[in-house]
Amino acid sequence: AQKVTQAQTEISVVEKEDVTLDCVYETRDTTYYLFWYKQPPSGELVFLIRRNSFDEQNEISGRYSWNFQKSTSSFNFTITASQVVDSAVYFCALSEDTGRRALTFGSGTRLQVQP
Amino acid sequence: DAGVIQSPRHEVTEMGQEVTLRCKPISGHDYLFWYRQTMMRGLELLIYFNNNVPIDDSGMPEDRFSAKMPNASFSTLKIQPSEPRDSAVYFCASSLLAGPGSTQYFGPGTRLTVL
Secondary structure (H helix, E strand, O other): OOEEEOOOOEEEEEOOOOEEEOOEEEOOOOOEEEEEEEEOOOOOOEEEEEEEOOOOOOEEEOOEEEEEEHHHOEEEEEEOOOOHHHOEEEEEEEEEOOOOOOOEEOOOEEEEEEO | OOOOEEEOOEEEEOOOOOEEEEEEOOOOOOEEEEEEEEOOOEEEEEEEEEOOEEEEOOOOOOOOEEEEEEEOOEEEEEEOOOOHHHOEEEEEEEEOOOOOOOOOEEOOOEEEEEO
16 A cells, blocks of 8 residues: 655744755555645645656756655655745655555645744 | 636535535546545545546545536535534645646635534
8 A cells, every 4th residue: 555654744944944854655556656745824735746756866946856766765855945935734645556546645744934 | 727626615514514515627637536634634535536437435434425526627525414523624636637647736625614
């Protein structure tokens, strides 16, 4: 069965600090997809990134970067020079190639960026 | 383009009443998902549809819950009778028929409170 673990329940940083959110996953499929979503205080779920299991290249988008390592089953998310607007709950999710098409979500990491 | 639309955004009802949540997926998306978010269980899939047909309803908690998708642009999730433990945020999401791992885009959610 698939599983996503986000061990960090809550992280608090001061603005301009870098912060890394950890995500560890479990799956028996060789083909799978990993996602990060952001849930700001307003409550909606905002898609950030999708990565398939065959693409281990790290990705950078502005202040956001993602590090995918199959060897450790991790898909970590780093925010560089954090800003107050980054304050949100961040969810890592997994979708397998077979079986249910549903996303399996981690429990989320609440990030608070203090001014 | 409009995103996923959900209504109402907030619903407060009394135990025993019928509740109907509504969702309009992104035009052209063939998959529609209903998720529930609670503090205790996090984000969990209730049911999903492909081309208006329910594919997997194994996440529906009990017979009090039912979902329909009468056409490609509309879905409902009904709870009858409602109970206080149904209080949660209900999200609708949609995705394209583009193979496994297609990105799911979420609506703003409906916050349901059952008194």
